[in-house]
Amino acid sequence: MTPAARIGAAIDVIDRIQDGELADRSLAHWGRKNRYAGSKDRAAIADIVYAVLRKKQSLAVLGAGKTGRALLIGYLRDIGQDPDAVFGADRYAPAALTEAERAAPEPGPENADFPEWLWPDLVRSQGDQALPIARAMRERAPIYVRANLMKASREEAIAALAAEGVIGTAHALSPSAVHISEGARKIRNAQPYLNGMIELQDAASQAVADLVPLTLGERFLDFCAGGGGKVLAVAGRIAGEFYAHDADLRRMNDLPARAARAGTQVNLVPPEDLDALPACHTVLVDAPCSGSGSWRRDPHGKWLLTRDRLDQLVEMQQNILSRASGLVRPGGHLVYATCSLLDVENDQQSAAFLARHPDFSQVGAHHFTPLSGGDGFFCAVFAKD
Numbered sequence: 001m002t003p004a005a006r007i008g009a010a011i012d013v014i015d016r017i018q019d020g021e022l023a024d025r026s027l028a029h030w031g032r033k034n035r036y037a038g039s040k041d042r043a044a045i046a047d048i049v050y051a052v053l054r055k056k057q058s059l060a061v062l063g064a065g066k067t068g069r070a071l072l073i074g075y076l077r078d079i080g081q082d083p084d085a086v087f088g089a090d091r092y093a094p095a096a097l098t099e100a101e102r103a104a105p106e107p108g109p110e111n112a113d114f115p116e117w118l119w120p121d122l123v124r125s126q127g128d129q130a131l132p133i134a135r136a137m138r139e140r141a142p143i144y145v146r147a148n149l150m151k152a153s154r155e156e157a158i159a160a161l162a163a164e165g166v167i168g169t170a171h172a173l174s175p176s177a178v179h180i181s182e183g184a185r186k187i188r189n190a191q192p193y194l195n196g197m198i199e200l201q202d203a204a205s206q207a208v209a210d211l212v213p214l215t216l217g218e219r220f221l222d223f224c225a226g227g228g229g230k231v232l233a234v235a236g237r238i239a240g241e242f243y244a245h246d247a248d249l250r251r252m253n254d255l256p257a258r259a260a261r262a263g264t265q266v267n268l269v270p271p272e273d274l275d276a277l278p279a280c281h282t283v284l285v286d287a288p289c290s291g292s293g294s295w296r297r298d299p300h301g302k303w304l305l306t307r308d309r310l311d312q313l314v315e316m317q318q319n320i321l322s323r324a325s326g327l328v329r330p331g332g333h334l335v336y337a338t339c340s341l342l343d344v345e346n347d348q349q350s351a352a353f354l355a356r357h358p359d360f361s362q363v364g365a366h367h368f369t370p371l372s373g374g375d376g377f378f379c380a381v382f383a384k385d
Ligand SMILES: C[S@@+](CC[C@H](N)C(=O)[O-])C[C@H]1O[C@@H](n2cnc3c(N)ncnc32)[C@H](O)[C@@H]1O
Pocket: 205, 223, 224, 225, 226, 227, 228, 229, 230, 231, 245, 246, 247, 248, 251, 286, 287, 288, 289, 320
């Protein structure tokens, strides 16, 4: 069957489903009526039908209707194919599009599976990238590892992984990032992981760690260290004196073992010891945030966020920034990062910080979105007078 004929078959199957038939019965019925179709064709048609059912609501918006035909128009738009190139493409294809079907629907949150109340914020923050970003957020996150450059080059790490059946390629977001295309489940038992040559870490998270200004031997504090992903990434780049703090000490439970595996040392600083810590060359605030940049990994988080919670987070970020800024020594840097796509947590938060702290000036701001492969992240670097 031609690709267009498979789309035509999927339309027939979906129409029966829309009339109330169960999906597997509708597929079986189509198979009985079209015995010329081989097993590959039937499997491909089933794949299309189930892909449509998964996104039925948003595809109905994209195709401007709920019939099999409209949903398949929506399906093709969703996967980036022009329905005009399929409908009417050959004599087995469904009939060519009408003018009304050809008119593309208005982009909006309902065809991006994005919380409606937050849509204006995303548009304000990301402009005409809002829709592709929101739609990218519906897919599974890619898997990345970080080559620990203190132990091996990225190429050596890729080769060591390949020897254990884990296939990866260098990724452009960071000199340490490796995109894993095969064998991801084997990573945690693979030698390069067990001996600290690699760590699991999103590529944009690695890129944020790359932006941390630090010179050999300097003192670095990760103020919101959590499991230690960022401090370990910075320690993988340059030798220094590393400190990790988190309001919730338990979040750092695994950090000493992870640091030992990576061949580095990270000193844990409980809240009561912060004031005794000598001022640092660089302090990183990887702040608690909406997590909107990592909703591919946490799709439930997307539906749990509320306006009240977002307001609370913004206030919390302000307080943390003020507290952490007091730990930076003159001439040093404060780095503010979030895995958020929302301006209110990112550029607006940075501007508010600068307004409250005239002894700091902004020397860089970077925005990462899922469109470049990794999670959405924001990173601002402030220099202290
Ligand atoms: C985004 S996570 C950090 C992720 C971590 N840096 C990493 O790369 O794996 C934010 C962390 O901030 C911590 N946190 C929340 N409120 C805090 C506060 N007032 N002071 C310090 N840490 C705080 C949370 O416990 C959480 O572990």
